[in-house]
Amino acid sequence: MLNIDELKFDEKGLIPAIVVDAISKKVLTLAYMNRESLQISMEKGLTCFWSRSRQELWLKGETSGNYQHIVSITADCDKDALVVMVEPDGPACHLGTTSCFENPVWESDELHEFSLEGLMKLIEGRKIEKKEGSYTTYLFEKGIDKILKKVGEECTEVIIAGKADDKKETIYEIADLAYHTMVLMIQMGISLEDIHKELASRHVIDHKVKQEKMTK
8 A cells, every 4th residue: 555655746736636436437527635635535435625715724524424435446547646446436527427527529430339328328218218129128118027037048049058168159148138127127216326336345245255254
């Protein structure tokens, strides 16, 4: 672990902090910290910045309630910039948007960013808009029994491919299973964050079990 004294603050005593959602990996904001705000951030486990406009410390969420719970803080190779991974309680931007970065400037026609969050939004859109000819819309129209049937079928396909030790086919079938599971999640109002929190809680439990075994 680096010591604060090893970090390189600029001539104004500041260091840029790129805040990223630990779950979605979406960049939320770019802010600045000084030694005091960084120390407060580490002590409280909440992001605290230095407001360059107001010239004062700024604990994110203190007035809005949109606190950012810190998962980790990492310095870059030059030790003059930070990435702060957080689990936010609400929007990062003062305009009420999830991220401060919501204004596209340029996008490639050939390369497209993929994310599970984006896929979930697409699936949700197919449920709301009922696009004609869409397989996803078809599943929603048929209802929960059809969706569960497909999840069961895809589970079986994963088992068959895995048993055959066919890596390529197993990847294909797991992708199918993941998609149909996400359809089920949208149908039942389950979010990726719900799953993330459940897995995170199990990780803590598993860690404790391992520790107990080591001490016996």
